[in-house]
Amino acid sequence: MTTYIPQLTLPEQVFASAPASILLPVALGTTVGYSTRPKQTKETYNLIRQPPLRPPPWVFGPVWTVLYGLTGYGAYRGIGLNLTSILPGTMSVARRAATLYTVQLGLNLAWMPLFFGARRPAAAMLDVLALLGVNAYLARLFFGARDGLADPVAGWCWVPYLAWLSFAAYLNAGVGYLNGWDISDAALRRREAAGKGAQ
Template sequence: MTAFIPALTLPSAVFATPAAAILLPVTVGAGIGYAIRRKSVKTKQDLVLMDTAKETQKRYMQLKQPPLRPPPWVFGPVWTILYGMMGYASYRAWHTGSLSLNPVTRDLAKQGATLYTIQLGLNFIWMPLFFGWKRPVAASLDIVTLTGVTSYLIYIWSQVDQLSSWCLYPYLGWLSFATYLCIATSHLNNWDLEEKEVPMPPEGKADSNKFVNEK
C-alpha cells in the first residue's frame, strides 16, 4: 500500500471544490498542449514566435503510424473530457474520505491524493517528452508507469468511493490505447523521432490528412 506523502500531493484546496478539482487538470493539460504547439521561426526580418494551432497535429501526422491510429483532432476533445472526469473523481474521493468516520477510509483517501498527483505529473510530462524533446524511450516508460499508477489509483479509490473509481475507467482505457500508439509509433520510427518529420506539402497541393508512408 502506498503512503500519503504531503510533498508529492497537491494542496487540499485543489480537492475542496468540484470546480477547482476539474479546472486544474483541464487548464494545465491545455496549457502544455498550447506550449508545445508554439514554434520558433526565423523570417528575413527577425525571429518571431509563431503560434501554430496545428503544429502538434502536423508532427503527429508526419510520423509513421500504426494501425487504428485516430485523426489528430480527436485527442483534444477526448483529453478534455478525461481530465474533467479525473478532476471530479479526485474531488469525490477526497470529500468522501474526509467525511468518513473510518480511519482506514480517511487514510486511503489521502494515499489516493498522492497517487493522483503523481499520475497527473506523469501525464503532463508525456507530451513534452514525445513531441517537445523527442524522447520516445522516455515517453514510453512514462506512459507505461502512468498506466500502472492509474490502475493502482482505481483500486485505492474503489475502497473510498465507487463513483470516483468508475470515473477513471475511461481514462485507463484511453491510456492503454495511448500506450499502444506511443510504443508502436516509436518502434515504427526506429525509436528516433529527430529525423522522421518531413516538410508538410503546401495547402492545396496534397491531401493534408494523409500520413507519411501510409501505403
C-alpha cells in the first residue's frame, strides 16, 4: 500500500464536498480532452487500424463524463466521509486512498496526451496498465477488504470504471499491435498511401 503524500494529494476539501469531488475530475477530463485538439484526435482515430469492437468516436466523451462523475462520487463516499472518522486507522487509510486517487487521476489524464498527442501507444499502454492496477486496489479498499474503508457504494462506483479501463487496455493493445506500435503522422501517411496504391 502507498503512503499518504500531502504534496501529491488533492486537498481534503475536494473529497469532503460531493459537488467538488464529482466536478473536479469531470472538469479536468474535459480540459484534457479539448486540449488534445478533438478534430485531429478524431482524424487519427479514424486513420489507425483498430481491433474489433471499437466504438465510434462520439461514445468516448459521454462515457468518460459519466465515469469521472461516478469515481468522483465514489471518492467522496470512500475517502471524504472517512477523513474525519474516529475509528482506529480509518482516517489513515482514507488519506492513503486520497493519494492513490490523485495518482490514478493523473495517470488517467496523461493517457490521451500520450496516445493522441505524443502518438506513443506503448507508453499509453503502460499508463493504462498502471491505471488498472491502482484502481483495482482502490476498489478493494472501498469494498472493505483488509484495512479497507468499507463503503460498498464507493466500491460499486469503481466497477464500471474498471470495466471500461479493461476495455481501453484491449483497444490500446489492439491498436498498438495492428499498427506496429507506430501511429505517427509519417506511419499513418505511409499506410494511407499503401492502401491507395493497392486499389
